[in-house]
Amino acid sequence: AQSVTQPDIHITVSEGASLELRCNYSYGATPYLFWYVQSPGQGLQLLLKYFSGDTLVQGIKGFEAEFKRSQSSFNLRKPSVHWSDAAEYFCAVGANYQLIWGAGTKLIIKP
Amino acid sequence: DAGVIQSPRHEVTEMGQEVTLRCKPISGHNSLFWYRQTMMRGLELLIYFNNNVPIDDSGMPEDRFSAKMPNASFSTLKIQPSEPRDSAVYFCASSQRTAFISGANVLTFGAGSRLTVL
Numbered sequence: 282a283q284s285v286t287q288p289d290i291h292i293t294v295s296e297g298a299s300l301e302l303r304c305n306y307s308y309g310a311t312p313y314l315f316w317y318v319q320s321p322g323q324g325l326q327l328l329l330k331y332f333s334g335d336t337l338v339q340g341i342k343g344f345e346a347e348f349k350r351s352q353s354s355f356n357l358r359k360p361s362v363h364w365s366d367a368a369e370y371f372c373a374v375g376a377n378y379q380l381i382w383g384a385g386t387k388l389i390i391k392p
Numbered sequence: 393d394a395g396v397i398q399s400p401r402h403e404v405t406e407m408g409q410e411v412t413l414r415c416k417p418i419s420g421h422n423s424l425f426w427y428r429q430t431m432m433r434g435l436e437l438l439i440y441f442n443n444n445v446p447i448d449d450s451g452m453p454e455d456r457f458s459a460k461m462p463n464a465s466f467s468t469l470k471i472q473p474s475e476p477r478d479s480a481v482y483f484c485a486s487s488q489r490t491a492f493i494s495g496a497n498v499l500t501f502g503a504g505s506r507l508t509v510l
Binding site: 374 | 396423425434435437440442447448483485489494495496497498499500501502503504
């Protein structure tokens with residue numbers, strides 16, 4: 282069955298520290314992979330996507346993600362987080378017309 | 393482009409009342425989705441329209457929920473009668489889906505409608 286797992290419900294990092302959010306997927310075909318961010322009281326905004334080609338993809342707000350087929354992973358990274366990055370982050374895989382969503386990881390920034 | 397526009401942003405109503413949520417998708421997008429988000433169940437797809445036609449409504453919880461898309465620029469989600477367990481944030485999202493590329497579907501979300509049923 283198709284699924285997306287985000288193993289961390291919450292992650293706390295200090296401002297200026299590096300960040301890695303984990304995402305593992307289960308999908309039988311070539312995956313189309315997405316990361317979305319949801320700030321409090323807002324809708325979901327696309328951070329980046331992977332469809333094909335270079336497995337390291339760059340997104341908005343200084344985020345990047347790396348697709349590793351052998352590990353079925355699509356982890357999100359940022360070298361230095363800012364307080365404004367505090368939000369919930371969702372990984373998803375495209376399955377036909379819809380997205381299969383992970384449960385989300387809430388990022389908390391320590392000053 | 394103004395993005396996906398949803399109204400109202402907040403709705404507080406009493407149990408048994410009818411609730412109508414509205415969505416204006418991005419011009420030119422051919423696909424529209426209604427999602428519900430709660431702490432307990434996360435993001436749930438309620439219904440998917442393609443070219444104004446409902447394709448998958450398997451996520452609609454029960455007959456109290458209905459959705460329409462009378463034209464390419466407008467959709468509604470109606471709950472009648474509403475119940476406290478319907479309290480959630482309801483999102484509308486739209487996309488320009490290229491039919492022959494499965495899964496490569498970039499959704500743009502609205503800001504959501506927060507519904508509270510007392």
